[in-house]
Amino acid sequence: MLKTIFIIIVLLHGLIHLFGFVKAFDFADVSALTQEISKPVGLLWLTGAILFVITALLLMFRVDVWIYFGLVSVIVTQILIFMYWQDAKFGSIANMLILIVIFFGFFHMNFKGKYKMEVKAGFDQTSAIPDTMLTTDDIKHMPALVQKYIHYTGSIDKPKVHNFRIDFAGKIRSYEAKEWMPLTSEQYNFMPATRLFFLDATKKQIPVSGFHSFKNGKAYMDIRLLSLFKVQYMEGKEMNISETVTFFNDLCCMAPAALIDDRIKWLETEGNKVKASFTDSGITVSAWLYFNEKGELVNFVSEDRYAASENGEPVQLKWSTPLRDYKITNGYKLASYAEAIYTYPDGDFTYATFTLKDLKINVKQ
Numbered sequence: 506m507l508k509t510i511f512i513i514i515v516l517l518h519g520l521i522h523l524f525g526f527v528k529a530f531d532f533a534d535v536s537a538l539t540q541e542i543s544k545p546v547g548l549l550w551l552t553g554a555i556l557f558v559i560t561a562l563l564l565m566f567r568v569d570v571w572i573y574f575g576l577v578s579v580i581v582t583q584i585l586i587f588m589y590w591q592d593a594k595f596g597s598i599a600n601m602l603i604l605i606v607i608f609f610g611f612f613h614m615n616f617k618g619k620y621k622m623e624v625k626a627g628f629d630q631t632s633a634i635p636d637t638m639l640t641t642d643d644i645k646h647m648p649a650l651v652q653k654y655i656h657y658t659g660s661i662d663k664p665k666v667h668n669f670r671i672d673f674a675g676k677i678r679s680y681e682a683k684e685w686m687p688l689t690s691e692q693y694n695f696m697p698a699t700r701l702f703f704l705d706a707t708k709k710q711i712p713v714s715g716f717h718s719f720k721n722g723k724a725y726m727d728i729r730l731l732s733l734f735k736v737q738y739m740e741g742k743e744m745n746i747s748e749t750v751t752f753f754n755d756l757c758c759m760a761p762a763a764l765i766d767d768r769i770k771w772l773e774t775e776g777n778k779v780k781a782s783f784t785d786s787g788i789t790v791s792a793w794l795y796f797n798e799k800g801e802l803v804n805f806v807s808e809d810r811y812a813a814s815e816n817g818e819p820v821q822l823k824w825s826t827p828l829r830d831y832k833i834t835n836g837y838k839l840a841s842y843a844e845a846i847y848t849y850p851d852g853d854f855t856y857a858t859f860t861l862k863d864l865k866i867n868v869k870q
Contacts, residue, residue, distance in 0.1 A: 698719070
């Protein structure tokens, strides 16, 4: 909501600068501007208007360079405001507001820059891997339920997975606050086991950003208010185990072709469910995969993941991600909606929901 209001302010502030251009070229009588404006200066007013409009559009489409356009816009127009202070002095208020947002925007760009650097490193490690197609021979050792799921998702005769990118929209909340925060997220997974997840959320209209990093069995989570103030940071053994579970969950839910991974062991089949284990960097986790008659994966349940307790200490709980609403996304039929649920002694607690916006397999840098 605040972002939309800010975009509108930037647009309106930019359009107001057109008055200087209109007056300079005598396109209309602008009585609010009492000072004479030459045509060269009028072109500067037009330039300021264009820069602010570009800034607003870049921000609307989440392009990080909006910050630089915004900064140049403020500098150019503030010089003009000083030149025509009597008529334009109140424009300084809007410029100051925009400058404050740009200030925090630089912190966000710097914080997200760490995520982007790790993504680049992931591409550097996987870019030379050639594409080979997944065939029925590759999955014949799997339980029948899993084979049916892989066929259902349309993964056969498509490339084996080296990496994938996921974009989600959704909402998240902490157990203590029980207050939903809308979010958008961007995520890259690289084989054999790297998961990089960046989210943007808002809490009481204040931006909150988070970065989850999982590489070679080591994980950390960094949550920051305004991309500057750390509000939660977790790392260590429990975090490593939890993110191993999450990485395995990603393979099952979003990249079924990756289930041919030799680190996955198919342990047990019981009715409509299959138990599997996944081992990486000396950590082994397991989960039950539940399927319906169509062949859709409808739930993933693991007892190995940790959550933060009320006193801040990690506690191991049942973790599940029910899935539904299968749709075609870039050639794959995948669940478009999922929930993340911890089961506490007093019942289930849904702490996040995710709606799939886009998924790409084997992204090129």
